[in-house]
Amino acid sequence: MWRIYAEYGRENVGDAVLGTVMALFSRALGLVPALVLGLAIDAVLLGTRPFRLPLVPDGLIPGTPAGQLWFAVALLVTATLVGAAGSWLQSYGWNKFAQNIQHALRVDTYERLQLQDRAFFDQSRTGELLSVLNNDVNQLESFLTDGLSSALRLLALLVGVGLVMTVLNPWLALVSLAAVPVLGVFTLLFVRRVQPKYARMRESVGALNARLENNVGGIEVIKTEGAEAHEVGRVRDASRSYLDTNWDAITTRITFFPGLSVLSGLSFALTFAVGAFWVLNGPPWFFRGTVSPGEFVTFMLYTQQFIWPLAQFGQIVNSYQLAKASSERVYGLLNADRSVRERADPVALAEVTGRVDYEGVTFGYDDAGDPGESFLGDESVLRDDPDDAGESVDPVLRDVSFTIPAGDTLGVVGPTGSGKSTLVKLLVRLYDAGEGTVRVDGHDVRDLSLESLRRAVGYVSQEPFLFYGTIRENIAYGTFDATDAAVEAAARRAAAHEFVENLPDGYDTVVGERGVRLSGGQRQRIALARAFLKDPAILVLDEATSHVDTETEAIIQRSLREVAADRTTIAIAHRLSTVKDADEILVLEGGRVVERGTHADLLAMDGLYANLWRVQAGDFDDLPDSFFEDAIARRAAIEGNATTD
Numbered sequence: 001m002w003r004i005y006a007e008y009g010r011e012n013v014g015d016a017v018l019g020t021v022m023a024l025f026s027r028a029l030g031l032v033p034a035l036v037l038g039l040a041i042d043a044v045l046l047g048t049r050p051f052r053l054p055l056v057p058d059g060l061i062p063g064t065p066a067g068q069l070w071f072a073v074a075l076l077v078t079a080t081l082v083g084a085a086g087s088w089l090q091s092y093g094w095n096k097f098a099q100n101i102q103h104a105l106r107v108d109t110y111e112r113l114q115l116q117d118r119a120f121f122d123q124s125r126t127g128e129l130l131s132v133l134n135n136d137v138n139q140l141e142s143f144l145t146d147g148l149s150s151a152l153r154l155l156a157l158l159v160g161v162g163l164v165m166t167v168l169n170p171w172l173a174l175v176s177l178a179a180v181p182v183l184g185v186f187t188l189l190f191v192r193r194v195q196p197k198y199a200r201m202r203e204s205v206g207a208l209n210a211r212l213e214n215n216v217g218g219i220e221v222i223k224t225e226g227a228e229a230h231e232v233g234r235v236r237d238a239s240r241s242y243l244d245t246n247w248d249a250i251t252t253r254i255t256f257f258p259g260l261s262v263l264s265g266l267s268f269a270l271t272f273a274v275g276a277f278w279v280l281n282g283p284p285w286f287f288r289g290t291v292s293p294g295e296f297v298t299f300m301l302y303t304q305q306f307i308w309p310l311a312q313f314g315q316i317v318n319s320y321q322l323a324k325a326s327s328e329r330v331y332g333l334l335n336a337d338r339s340v341r342e343r344a345d346p347v348a349l350a351e352v353t354g355r356v357d358y359e360g361v362t363f364g365y366d367d368a369g370d371p372g373e374s375f376l377g378d379e380s381v382l383r384d385d386p387d388d389a390g391e392s393v394d395p396v397l398r399d400v401s402f403t404i405p406a407g408d409t410l411g412v413v414g415p416t417g418s419g420k421s422t423l424v425k426l427l428v429r430l431y432d433a434g435e436g437t438v439r440v441d442g443h444d445v446r447d448l449s450l451e452s453l454r455r456a457v458g459y460v461s462q463e464p465f466l467f468y469g470t471i472r473e474n475i476a477y478g479t480f481d482a483t484d485a486a487v488e489a490a491a492r493r494a495a496a497h498e499f500v501e502n503l504p505d506g507y508d509t510v511v512g513e514r515g516v517r518l519s520g521g522q523r524q525r526i527a528l529a530r531a532f533l534k535d536p537a538i539l540v541l542d543e544a545t546s547h548v549d550t551e552t553e554a555i556i557q558r559s560l561r562e563v564a565a566d567r568t569t570i571a572i573a574h575r576l577s578t579v580k581d582a583d584e585i586l587v588l589e590g591g592r593v594v595e596r597g598t599h600a601d602l603l604a605m606d607g608l609y610a611n612l613w614r615v616q617a618g619d620f621d622d623l624p625d626s627f628f629e630d631a632i633a634r635r636a637a638i639e640g641n642a643t644t645d
């Protein structure tokens with residue numbers, strides 16, 4: 001928590017100083033009424049001491065009792081009004097301080113989150129991340145606004161009122177101040193008990209958010225599977241877990257506050273008893289001196305000002321503990337380690353020719369960061385099944401080597417789960433290869449600046465993501481300064497222009513969250529248009545046309561021939577006709593390159609590719625029995641693998 005003050009407080013220190021000065025000022029003014037009241041009783045009503053006030057010249061004080069009374073009233077009113085203005089400025093300063101810090105922290109945390117590698121997101125639950133970015137950052141508000149200012153006010157009180165009380169009557173002050181160490185010990189006990197409870201409570205908020213976010217995202221499956229009751233049960237469990245952890249913290253907290261009040265009340269009663277005895281019978285025990293009724297009233301009012309805020313100390317400690325639990329989660333995210341990092345002095349690719357080399361590349365998803373480590377520590381609820389954490393899985397790519405000369409097209413085919421998508425994810429460094437090297441234009445991708453690497457590569461994934469917004473915004477995503485004409489030209493190439501034109505608002509049609517208002521094939525064409533508009537040196541198409549009908553695909557293929565003519569292209573496809581004209585085709589099986597060559601070479605080899613080609617041509621009769629046996633074995637291997645993932 002203190003780190004937040006150190007790192008973010010500096011820029012907003014002016015607001016904090018304003019808040020603090022005003023807090024102390026209004027607190028000091030708060031001392032005036034009691035002093036004036038006690039003086040008025042003794043000087044005006046009882047006439048036992050002269051009407052004199054510290055810091056006020058005697059010349060200003062009226063000589064008659066009536067004048068003194070009105071003077072006292074005027075002082076009371078002025079102190080109240082000026083105190084209120086001071087307290088407004090205090091709130092203004094501290095609220096501004098808190099809001100600005102939260103804003104900066106939220107943006108920094110998001111920026112840091114964006115830098116995380118893909119493996120981090122694979123291991124994290126979206127709802128949990130949102131919970132940290134939102135709930136935990138917001139949770140800091142109460143302490144940032146009030147915590148430090150209240151603590152400072154309290155300190156000023158302890159010192160200020162304590163001093164005044166000591167000056168007024170040191171013996172009686174001793175009786176009142178005796179409560180301080182007792183309350184301190186009591187508070188310490190509370191902190192020890194409540195701190196782990198708050199940490200658990202914040203975790204269960206995260207888990208509940210993750211569950212809710214997951215369910216809203218998966219609403220279609222929930223409905224089509226008729227799983228509503230099942231999901232209500234799971235949400236109930238997550239909510240119950242939050243309720244239980246929160247209730248546990250609440251019961252501790254609600255015992256603490258009355259406990260503090262009792263201790264404060266006892267201390268107040270003790271001071272009253274000793275003081276009243278003193279007024280009536282003279283000093284008790286070894287105490288010395290006299291106490292007038294007016295002094296006694298002043299003293300009791302100060303004691304009240306001193307004791308009850310001490311009880312409020314509990315509130316500060318409580319909001320500190322809550323904020324601490326949240327700040328630990330925020331810093332957990334800010335400090336989370338990354339495996340994909342940029343070198344200190346990365347090479348920026350300027351003129352990209354587009355040569356790509358893979359050299360002995362081996363990769364397994366357990367290379368991509370230890371799934372057992374979470375940014376929230378061991379007790380994280382990020383993983384559904386923590387027992388699986390850290391389990392080693394077989395490499396997904398094994399010793400893969402190939403070269404794509406600049407401007408060539410590489411087709412990648414192979415059975416499902418053979419590692420095709422993984423292969424291209426290493427090119428854009430969504431993950432880093434465990435062994436071996438991936439090079440672009442002769443540079444190891446790990447030496448390149450991520451910005452220049454990703455600018456050089458246009459990547460259309462299997463399930464493209466569209467943002468909530470218009471079609472135009474989605475196509476121009478990443479090429480934010482594109483003109484409308486360029487957007488339209490890219491859409492034409494991706495065979496998207498016609499359907500976009502037929503939408504009610506054309507390019508200004510809002511696609512809904514994740515593009516839900518479009519069909520899968522339409523989404524793919526928007527993503528293709530996005531890549532065409534980016535005009536990268538290397539184009540990666542991962543099943544980029546799998547959802548479009550064959551007729552539309554033919555149109556896209558015609559454009560692609562033109563688009564791919566002068567740039568390096570990697571095309572992954574199940575539909576072999578898509579890659580038939582590639583300069584080279586790699587056939588992956590179980591993460592290994594098992595065949596390579598042109599379409600004609602591969603047919604001539606009469607291996608896996610030739611058999612897959614027969615399958616797609618519908619020539620099942622020409623397939624050897626070994627093809628089916630291998631396919632069944634492959635399925636079993638993939639499914640076996642999936643259960644250990």
Ligand SMILES: Nc1ncnc2c1ncn2[C@@H]1O[C@H](COP(=O)(O)OP(=O)(O)OP(=O)(O)O)[C@@H](O)[C@H]1O
Pocket residue numbers: 122365396414415416417418419420421422423462638641642645
């Ligand atoms: N994020 C991930 N974490 C762990 N394992 C993964 C992850 N993504 C993929 N895998 C596993 O890696 C293997 C290869 O997956 P990949 O997506 O590269 O295959 P693919 O050949 O592209 O399959 P498809 O043709 O079905 O798209 C699969 O066994 C898959 O279960």
